[in-house]
Amino acid sequence: MSYYFRADANGLILGVWQIRGDIAVRIDVTGAENRSPGTYFQAEPGETIWETIRRQASAWFEPDGRCPFHKMNISPGEYYHRMERPTYHHDGVLYSPSVQHNENTIAIGRGQLTALTRHLDRICQTVQPTKEMLGTFGHDIRNLLILACTEAEAHWHNVLVANGCDPIGKYYDTKDYVKLCPVMRLNEYAIVFPNYPWLEPFAPYRGWKSDKPTQSLKWYAAYNAVKHDRETKFDLATLFHTFEAVSACLIMMIAQFGSDKGLCESLELSTFVTLLTKPNWPLSSHYCFPYNKTGWSPVNFPFD
Numbered sequence: 001m002s003y004y005f006r007a008d009a010n011g012l013i014l015g016v017w018q019i020r021g022d023i024a025v026r027i028d029v030t031g032a033e034n035r036s037p038g039t040y041f042q043a044e045p046g047e048t049i050w051e052t053i054r055r056q057a058s059a060w061f062e063p064d065g066r067c068p069f070h071k072m073n074i075s076p077g078e079y080y081h082r083m084e085r086p087t088y089h090h091d092g093v094l095y096s097p098s099v100q101h102n103e104n105t106i107a108i109g110r111g112q113l114t115a116l117t118r119h120l121d122r123i124c125q126t127v128q129p130t131k132e133m134l135g136t137f138g139h140d141i142r143n144l145l146i147l148a149c150t151e152a153e154a155h156w157h158n159v160l161v162a163n164g165c166d167p168i169g170k171y172y173d174t175k176d177y178v179k180l181c182p183v184m185r186l187n188e189y190a191i192v193f194p195n196y197p198w199l200e201p202f203a204p205y206r207g208w209k210s211d212k213p214t215q216s217l218k219w220y221a222a223y224n225a226v227k228h229d230r231e232t233k234f235d236l237a238t239l240f241h242t243f244e245a246v247s248a249c250l251i252m253m254i255a256q257f258g259s260d261k262g263l264c265e266s267l268e269l270s271t272f273v274t275l276l277t278k279p280n281w282p283l284s285s286h287y288c289f290p291y292n293k294t295g296w297s298p299v300n301f302p303f304d
Helices: 049-056 097-101 103-126 139-162 180-184 218-228 230-236 239-264 267-272
Strands: 002-007 013-020 023-026 040-042 069-071 078-080 190-192 274-277 297-299
Touching: 023 049, 040 049, 097 103, 097 239, 097 297, 103 139, 103 239, 103 267, 139 180, 139 218, 139 239, 190 239, 218 230, 218 239, 239 274
Parallel strands: 078 297
Antiparallel strands: 002 013, 002 069, 013 023, 023 040, 190 274
């Protein structure tokens, strides 16, 4: 048994279908099992269910023959722990299913983000964050860099734990954390700071590579260096790396719980930072409302 979205050429979802053997039933409407027109198909003798649908509903298919059905990665009502995806519900309601089981986590995480952004704002009252000054370093900047990076680590760690992904070694490190980049498409997020419109967008996860999981994340590599060797690596604790680290925390909140819970519900956060870009997920990755179930249920993401 498999589930599919039917969509038009523009990606607009037009229905949710369950296909089991030689039967296809639309499950997001009532009366489908009663074989209402356009909601129920049964394969004719000698045909597959797809051949029957194509013959009886040819108008659904593109002129070039492309199939309008997109197979879901997981069943309706299922979602991955602490991983945001677009969610389809016929009434247009948008939300992240993870929110329902993580209200305390979200509140604490948003509080920590508020503390980090306030700290960054205070620093920027002393050091104007122009392009020329982003290389500035100092004790207060170093301290914020360390705090922001440990917060990012906490997010990475807890997403892996929630999904039952054990560390490669004895403890979690960047060899484990980098697995989240393609899964959550972290490299596609970018943040801007409206108070400093001259700054380029920050995309802190862009370029994160599994073969160099620490060094390819330059702001995190800088944190690692200044944490262990302040005396000789102090100049790596720059304002630029700190902006990136704070942005990385913001992105993790959004990538887990959505922009509303991760950012926009806090007026203070939403006026200090703005989400500029986010992933454009294929329909196969969308979550689907549990039309034929009792409610939402989390499942582990199948990490390799």
